Amino acid sequence: MCNQKSIPHKFIFLLLLITPILAEWNTRDYIRREHSLTKPYQGSGMSVPYWDFLGSTIVTTNYVRLTPDLQSKAGAIWNTAPCHTRNWELQVQFKVHGRGKDLFGDGFAIWYVRDRMQSGPVFGSKDYYQGLAIIFDTYSNHNGAHNHQHPYISAMINNGTLHYDHDRDGTHTQIAGCEAKFRNYNHDTHISIMYKDDTLIVSTDLEGKNAWKECLRVEKVLLPTGYYYGASATTGDLSDNHDIIAIKMYELDLLETQNKDEDRSHIIPSAASFEAPRERIEDEKPSMSGIKTFLWMMCIAIIVIVLVVMGIMWYQKRQENSRKRLY
Template identity: 45%
Template sequence: MISGSSLILFAAFSVSLCDDGHEMEEFLKREYSLSKPYQGIGVSGSSHWELMGDALVTTDYVRLTPDHQSKQGAVWSRIPCHLRDWELQVHFKVHGQGKKNLNGDGLAVWYTQERMQKGPVFGNRDFFTGLGVFVDTYPNEEKLLEAQRKRYTPRTQRIFPYVLAMVGNGSISYDHERDGRPTELGGCSAMVRNLKHDSFLFIRYVRRRLTIMLDIDGQQEWRDCLDVPGVRLPQGYYFGASAVTGDLSDNHDLISMKLYQLTVLRSKQEDEEQQEVLVPSVDNMELLRPLTDAEGMSSVTVFFSVLFSMLGVFLLLVVGLVLYGHWSESRRKRFY
């Protein structure tokens, strides 16, 4: 476990080790960071950050959405990030009047090619290109199962709020009804609503490895959420954060986003082997393949699959019998 105090209260420069033991230097990049006093945000040309939708700035936070229905807001960096390895620390708060499972919908942290585009994915566009990390506070899949009288059973039970990551290449849709399960790289439960202490999200991308950790227990300690190797993210994308409410709502407050450049010591061979990434992808994962395993299929889907299979076999038998009858009749005539 990594100490939260050593990460949260970072200086502008430090030296540490990667997960694989490689030494790296860390530099706070202020041009990609958002923190108090939020000077000039939303004013054209006077800030590195831009507001969208229902987002507003106060002295203590950037409120992405208020605790009202049908709101969506975002804040986006105006400067594309050309860092090869980086680390993002997000300080946020989710709170509201709704009780358990009567709140929504959540917030997202983005590193994408597109920016400032409203949409259904936590206030951002669908079919995005890049990385999305979602703090999902409403279990759509659970409600869908209840509505369908449990026609299918999820592979694993997830407890909400839930943090998950997704890499999109511009042609992949986020599945709201399944809470992103078909395209999820990994995730973890995170009880982040109505906490009296601070909540922190840690996203590290180094040597094509995506690591996400959380500090939500008030113990100033990071706990693991997901660790995925072989994640390929192009340079030159934009950082942002967004949130959305529907019939249910919450206050989604962004307090800070601090980006650190990671300078990893690589061998000459490693530098030569690392080619420029043009399209986001994940090694050993078919991003374009929909989730159609038997466990994820509804009973209706299974029923019709079996039915059509049986009809196909029956049709083949009928055709076979007809052909056999014609062959027998032709053979009989040759003997008369």
């Protein structure tokens, strides 16, 4: 006869054994392979299934490097399949590292946009795009007024008419952002970009704690279906290695309030909290210090005195020549 007291222990043991399997099965059930990039990267030959590459991008066994730690490089990776999912989450494992201690740059961006494989000035991709950009800006050119330090993560929604202003670090067109020190870590760094029920939530795991920390949350964001995921990076006079290690896209369930038959392919990207770009105002020139003002006035006084003396000398010489003619 079985010991009745041992049954609960056996049940608990069996439950603990099955739970991880169910959890793993549940994750795989929602992951979309056609929008994901995981090791091993190579398919047949040098191609990677569902992904195309641009510029300086190279593929190794451990990472996809968008740019090396060299000046004036640009690279990108683009998904070949459009996303027709309404609610989704994109989890990206990345690494930004380089030799620079105080100066480094320029940064990289993760995209959900209409036009793929378009090189350009916005961290390696095109300006005036349509869609969403999550920008990882590592270099501050200290132009314009902003109240944050770098590195900095920001979100920008573009309907195709907006210009990303590097001279102002994009602060005039961002919808939200947060400071995030993501450079030169020895452990893995991750970002989660979730779009659900017209709400954009960006979270990070930069400290290796396996826990998400919310960076920004913006409601009433409209993004169409049928756009493409991508990542791009650029370097200028300053540089960094910009590596993508993994991209995982999860399809999220529709809410009961959402109409599953609604056609969202023609939506124009927008955000209710978006502020129209402010008029560009050049930085005010610093006022002269008291010493500089004094020196400037003294120079003017010396010039005036010299002119007066030369005038007197010229007048006296003229008078002397006039007297000589009389005699």
